[in-house]
Amino acid sequence: MSEQPEKAAAYPSPALTAAILIIGNEILSGRTKDSNTSFIASRLGELGIKVREVRVVPDVKDRIIAALNTLRSDYTYVFTTGGIGPTHDDITADCVAAAFNVPLELHDDAKAMLLAHYGGDPATLTEGRLRMARIPQGSWLIPNPASGAPGFQIGNVFVMAGVPTIMQAMFDFLPDRLGRGEKLLVNTVTCNLGESVLALGMEKLQTRYAEIEIGSYPSFKPGVAAALSLVLRGTDADLLAAATIDLMALIKDCGGDAQLLTADVPV
C-alpha cells in the first residue's frame, strides 16, 4: 500500500492546469448529458486551477490509455469520471494501471471500505463487488461516502465515479491534495446590444487589457429579447476593475445599457 501523497503547497502557483477525461459510451451516444465537466471546472476554478481540455472517450481500452497518457503529460492534473463500477464495461482501473505500467491489485483498504458499506458480512463481498477493490499499485484511495466503492489517485491522475452525486461526494476529498493557483477573478456585464455592435470596440479593449480574458456570450431564446453576457476574467483585481469600467463605458457609448451582473471585483 502506498503512503499518502504529500499535502499540496500553501503558496499559489500561477501555472496549474487540468484536463478532464470523461469515460463512457453513454455520453458519446447522447443518452446522458455530461454534467461532471461544469462541476469539476467550477470547483477547480475556485482553487485557481484552470481546466484547459476535456475529452470524452468510449469504453475502449486502447482509447482510454492513449488519452490518459497524453493528458497526464500535458497538464498538471487529470480528473477522470466513469467506468469504476463492478460490471464488464467498467474498465477504467485496468486502463489506468496499464497507462502507468503498474499491476492492478486487490487493495486491503478498498476491500475494508466495501465491507463496511455492505454491512460488515464478508459473504456480501461477492466477486462482482470485489472487482471494485482492484486498484493500481501505488495509488491513494479517494473515499466514496455515497456508494462505498472508492476512487483513487495515482501520480497526477484522479479517478472518480461517473454518476454525478457520487463523483461530487468524492471530489470533496481532493482539494487537500491539489495545489493552489492564482484565483481567477470574474466580472460579468450584461447588456441589450448585439455582439456585432460592440465587436470592434471590444477587440480594442482586449488588445489594451491583454491580461484580462474578455468573452462574449450571446443568448437566443425564442420569444425573449436577445441578451449579451460579457465575461471578464483575470488574476489582477485592479486591471479587472479598470477593464470592466472601460467595457461599461463602451456599451454606453454604443447606445446600450450595461449592468454589472456579478462581480468578484467591485467597479
Add this chain to the structure above:
Amino acid sequence: MSEQPEKAAAYPSPALTAAILIIGNEILSGRTKDSNTSFIASRLGELGIKVREVRVVPDVKDRIIAALNTLRSDYTYVFTTGGIGPTHDDITADCVAAAFNVPLELHDDAKAMLLAHYGGDPATLTEGRLRMARIPQGSWLIPNPASGAPGFQIGNVFVMAGVPTIMQAMFDFLPDRLGRGEKLLVNTVTCNLGESVLALGMEKLQTRYAEIEIGSYPSFKPGVAAALSLVLRGTDADLLAAATIDLMALIKDCGGDAQLLTADVPV
C-alpha cells in the same frame, strides 16, 4: 465559390464515425454546460453515425488547429460548435482555414445572407458583422435561419454556432450531406437490482453476444430507491432481441424484476 458537395450515398456504410469539437472558454470554465454533444450525438445516431470522441478546447488558435487536424484525420466527420460570431474571441473560421491551409475570404453568399438578415440595407453590414462572412476558401455554407450568420462545411468538417438553438437550426441542413451507417438499435431494460449482483452474469452475456454492446448505468438519487438501467445496442435485430430476452431472464434468476423500458426491437 465552391460547388456544392455531392449528395451522400443512399446505401448504408457500417463504418461511419464522428468526433465533436467544442470550442470555447465558457465550457472549460464551468460557466456553461455543454448540451450540444448530446443533441448532435443523438441526431447522428439516427443516421447510423457513431460519435467516437468529443474534445473541448479553449479559444486558443494553436489548440483549435491541432485538435481539428487530429480529429479530421481520425474520423469520418468532425462537427465543431462555437467561435463563429463577430467578436475578437470568435476565431474558429481563422483556425479552420489555417488547418486546411486555405485563405479566409469574404464570401458573397454569406454576405447576402447577413444582408437579408439585417434588413437589406448595406449600411447595416458593419465591419463587425462582415467578420461573420469570412469563410475558408472551398467551403459550402450552412444556412442559419436563427441568427443569419452562416456556418460552413469544408472537407469532412462541419462548423456550427455554439448557442444551442442556433446550432440545432443549422444541423437540420446537414443530414443530406452525411452518409448513412447501419442504424444502431437500442433496447433499455431497467431493474431493481444492484450492479454487482448482475455483474458476473452480464459479463458472460457480453461474451456470448460480442456484437451487442451491453452498458450498465446505475442512478443514485438521494431519497429515491437505486435503479439500474441496462442498455443493449446493436445493428442485428435478431441478436439484439435474443440478448435482451437472456438479460431479462438473468435479472429474474437473480431475484429481480425486469422492465423493458423502450424497445427499438420487440422481444
